Amino acid sequence: MIIGVPKEIKNHEYRVGMVPASVRELVNHGHQVIVETDAGMGIGFTNEDYTQAGAEILATAADVFAKADMIVKVKEPQAVERAMLREDQILFTYLHLAPDLPQTEDLVKSKAICIAYETVTDARGGLPLLAPMSEVAGRMSIQAGAQALEKSNHGRGMLLGGVPGVEAAKVVVIGGGMVGRSAAQMAVGMGADVVVLDRNIDVLRALDAQFGNKVKAIYSTADALEKHVLEADLVIGGVLIPGAAAPKLVTADHIKAMKPGSAIVDVAIDQGGCIATSKATTHADPTFIVDEVVHYCVANMPGAVPRTSTFALNNATLPFIINLANKGYKKALLDDAHFLKGLNVIKGQVTYKEVAEAFNMEYVDPRTAVENA
Template sequence: MIIGVPKEIKNNENRVALTPAGAIELTKRGHEVYVQATAGLGSGFPDADYEAAGAHILPTIEAVYAKAEMIVKVKEPIEPEYELIREGQLLFTYFHFASYEPLTNAMIKSKAVCLAYETVEMPDRSLPLLIPMSEVAGRMSIQEGAKFLEKPMGGRGVLLGGVPGVEPGRVLILGGGVVGTQAAKMAAGLGAQVTIMDISLNRLRHLSDIMPANVNTVYSNEFNIRRHMKEADLIVGAVLIPGAKAPHLITRDMLKEMKPGTVLVDVAVDQGGCIETCTPTTHEAPTFIIDDVVHYCVANMPGAVPYTSTIALTNATLPYAIQLADKGWKQACADNEPLKLGLNVVDGKVVYKGVADAFGLDYTPVDAML
């Protein structure tokens, strides 16, 4: 198969979808890999490394899309890429369709095969291609939140870990999944007082067992959220419903009950966000303030640490990319149920129910397309 790796063009997105190590694994199986010039530079991988791995370098994004049967990316295609995508071409990337209708409509129009990293789902409901970036984003949420709590950045001027004689900052984490767990570990490690909320009692029991003493677990409901947010210095939104829009757990009216300078980090923003007032921002301008509350809503948080993120992502996606290249997407998805769940849009039809429901579109069962 001919595999194309374009350079990401989303604002301040420095990741690349394939490392040179990944290129070796594909080329040694007889596949052709074409990488856009400088695509890996932001992650620390120069063109020469890809050429040494057996890949070919193409000068432009147009050339990569024109050549490839399968496009492997990090982030969803943005508007300048829409016209480059052709009928029957396989796109393997993060899409987060349910949060952005124009992208969904563009991919329906293209009649491409859109296989989304974020909805590849194992029998235990874990999301193997989302986990590594969720781990990065969860840890970063505390790193960024701590920075924006500083007074010059608009925050309350709170040091999360405190110092002897001064109590530490308080962190509220909404969601006890991968993002929430990693955020809690980081916040606890800094010495903050941490409260993590979830609607699964089994998950809360597990977290209670594994977390240090400065992490408390609380059942998530509106009453408890309103009670704890009033004392929080940093609130992390870490709620995900695979393939669908995240629910709004923090609403506009709640902001007035928070302390001025509170920082909100909505890690779910690329899936619609679980904080009503959050809209996507970029690393170039990551925050805005509403009602004296700082909102950090960067939709590609791991893009700020591209070396770590790119290696972690390739570790997870490469086995699936190899299956798609070796067998073709139809056979690979027929043989691998988790991979089949990654199919969202195929030949102009929406085959993932969460996406169809988000926009009131017709839904076609995925098996009908195989």
């Protein structure tokens, strides 16, 4: 199979779909890898590093898209990339379709086979290809929130951990999954007063076991959420219903009633955000203010630490890339029900229920769609 790795083009996105070590693995399995020139430059990999691993360097993204059987990326394809997708081409990357109608329509139109990292599942109920980036974004959310609380950024002027004699900031994390747990770990480390809300009791138990009384793990009712959000100095949004648009748990009225200069970091923004006043921002201009609350809503947070993030992502994606290349997409997906959950769009059909429902599109069972492809 010919595997293509284009350079990422989203704002300040320096991650890359495959590092040279991953290229070498694919080449060792007898595949051909084509990489757009300078695709790895943002994390210190030169074209020579890729050619030494066995890749061929092509001059443009158009060359890569024209020649590859499978495109391996990081972020959802931007409009110019979507226009280059071909019928029967495999696209393996983050998609986040449920809040994104234009992308969904373009992928349907392309007739490509579109597998989303973020909806692949595992036997323990986890999301193995989302988890590494959620660990990064969860950790980063506390750094971003700490900065947002600085006076020069229109924050309350509070240090997360306080100092002896002065109280710490209250950090409220909504969703105690990968993002939430990673955020809690950093917030506890910085000495903040930390509350995590989740509606899964096993998640609350796990938080309790990990953090003891350093984190208040609270069952997420509308009442509890309102109480803690209104007391918060910093709110982290980390809820997820896999594949679906995020529920707007924090309302515009909550934001109005929050303390002036408090901050929110809506990590769930890639699924549309769990805070009503959120809208996606970029690393170039990451924050905006609504009702005196600083909002940080960058949809590709791990792009800011692309070296750490690319390696973490590749560690998780590589076995799936090898499987797709060795077996072809049909056998790779049909052999593994968890991998099949990653299939969102195939040959013009939507095969992820929450995406079809979000846009009133017809839903086709993924197994049937692959068997008939």
